[in-house]
C-alpha cells in the first residue's frame with residue numbers, strides 16, 4: 001500500500017525541500033519506489049536539489065490541467081532508477097492548484113509508487129493545506145528556534161483539522177524532524193534543546209540533522225545529501241530517519257557538543 | 272435525550288471577536304457619533320460580526336425597524352439583537368444562547384478548530400469538556416458552559432476559554448480564560464506553568480506581573496478580590 005507523506009513546517013527556509021530530496025533518495029536506496037512531488041508552485045526548488053532542472057518539460061500543473069499525462073511529467077532520477085520527481089510549475093501561480101486536480105494526481109501516484117513525498121510550501125495557506133490534504137504521514141520539520149517550533153505547532157493543528165484523514169476521524173501519523181541543529185549553540189538561550197522541542201510539540205522524534213556545510217554543497221551539486229556525501233553525519237541522520245519511516249527501530253543519535261578539552265580539564269580540577 | 276445518551280461526539284467550532292453595540296439615549300446623538308466614527312473608518316464594521324444590545328434604550332417597533340435599516344445600509348453584519356421584544360426579530364437575529372455573558376470576553380483568533388471532544392455530564396448542572404489531545408498554536412477552545420480539562424499541553428499562541436475552571440495535565444504555554452461568564456470562583460490548574468496570559472472572571476494577569484519562581488512549576492491560580500493569586504502545587 002502506497003504511503004503519502006507531506007514534508008511541512010509552517011515557517012519557511014527550515015529545510016523541507018532539502019529533507020524531501022534526502023529522504024526520497026534514502027528510501028529509494030532501500031529499494032522502494034519513490035516519487036517526490038513539489039507543491040511549491042511558483043517557487044519550485046526540488047528540481048534544483050534533485051539536479052533535474054534542465055529536464056523539466058511538464059509539471060504538476062500541466063498534469064492537473066490535462067495538458068500532459070502523468071507519465072510524461074514524471075522525471076526519473078539519473079542515479080536511482082526507482083526515484084522520480086514531479087516538478088512544480090515555476091510560471092503559474094498557486095491558484096492553478098485545484099483540490100480536484102490534487103486528489104486525482106495523488107490517487108494516480110498511489111497506484112504507481114511505494115512512497116509519495118510531498119514537499120510543502122511554507123505558510124499555512126491554501127498551498128500548504130493542499131500539500132497535506134491527502135497525507136497518511138506528516139514529517140514536521142523544525143529548526144531549534146522558538147518561532148520555528150511555534151509554527152510547527154500550528155501546522156500540527158492544521159493536520160488535525162484540514163486533512164482528509166482528520167475529516168474521516170482518522171489521525172495523520174506525525175513525525176518530528178529537527179534540522180539545522182547546532183550542538184554548540186543548543187541550550188545556550190540562543191537555541192532550543194532537542195528535548196525542549198520534543199516536549200513542546202509532543203510528537204515522536206524521527207531524527208536530528210545537524211547544521212552542516214555538506215548540505216549546502218549537496219544542494220549546489222544538485223544531488224541529495226544521502227547520495228552525494230554518504231558518510232556525512234547529515235546523510236547518516238537522513239538515512240536513519242528513512243529507516244524509522246519504514247518502522248525499523250534504531251536509536252536516535254543526537255549530535256552532542258564537541259568536547260572542549262581545556263574546559264573539561266579545568267572543571268575536573270576544580271571539583 | 273440524544274445528548275445524554277451519546278457520550279462523545281465531534282464538532283467544529285469557530286471563535287471570533289464579536290462587537291457589542293449598545294446604543295444609549297438619546298438615540299439621535301448616538302447615531303451621529305456612530306456616523307462620525309464610520310466616516311473615519313469606513314470598513315471598520317463591515318467584516319466584523321456585531322451583536323446589538325438595545326436594552327439601554329426604549330424603542331417602538333417602527334423606530335426599531337428604521338434603526339435596523341440604517342445599520343444595514345451601513346453594512347453592519349448583525350449576528351443577533353438583544354433587549355427588544357423577540358417577536359420583532361427574524362429568527363436569525365434572536366439572542367444567542369448565553370450571549371448576555373459572552374460580551375465579557377473576547378476571542379482574538381479566528382481559526383477553525385476540530386477536535387474530538389467528550390462532554391461528560393456528571394450532574395445535571397455541571398458540565399466538563401475533556402480534551403484528549405494537546406491544544407495547538409492558533410487553536411481556540413471555547414466552552415462557556417462548564418469546566419475544561421486538557422490531557423496534554425496548551426501551546427504558545429493557543430487559548431482556552433472556559434465558563435468554569437481549567438485543568439491542564441501538561442504545560443500551559445498559551446492563554447487561559449477561566450470563569451469567562453464572570454464566575455469569580457473559577458480556577459486555573461496546570462502541571463507546568465509557562466503561560467502567556469491568565470484571566471479569571473475578567474481579571475487579567477500577564478507574565479510580567481508574575482513571580483518568575485512559578486515558571487516551570489505546577490501552579491494553581493484563583494481570584495482574591497480583584498487580584499489573581501498563584502500558588503505552587505505539590
Ligand SMILES: Nc1ncnc2c1ncn2[C@@H]1O[C@H](COP(=O)(O)OP(=O)(O)OP(=O)(O)O)[C@@H](O)[C@H]1O
Nearest residue numbers: 012013014015016017018122180210211212215216
Ligand atoms: N542541515 C542543514 N545545514 C545547513 N544548511 C541547511 C540545512 N538544511 C537546510 N539548509 C539550507 O537552508 C536553506 C533552506 O533550505 P530548504 O530550501 O530545504 O528549506 P525549505 O523549508 O524548503 O524552504 P522554503 O520554505 O523556502 O521552501 C538552504 O540554503 C539549505 O541549503
Ligand SMILES: [Mg+2]
Nearest residue numbers: 016017040045
Ligand atoms: Mg522548499
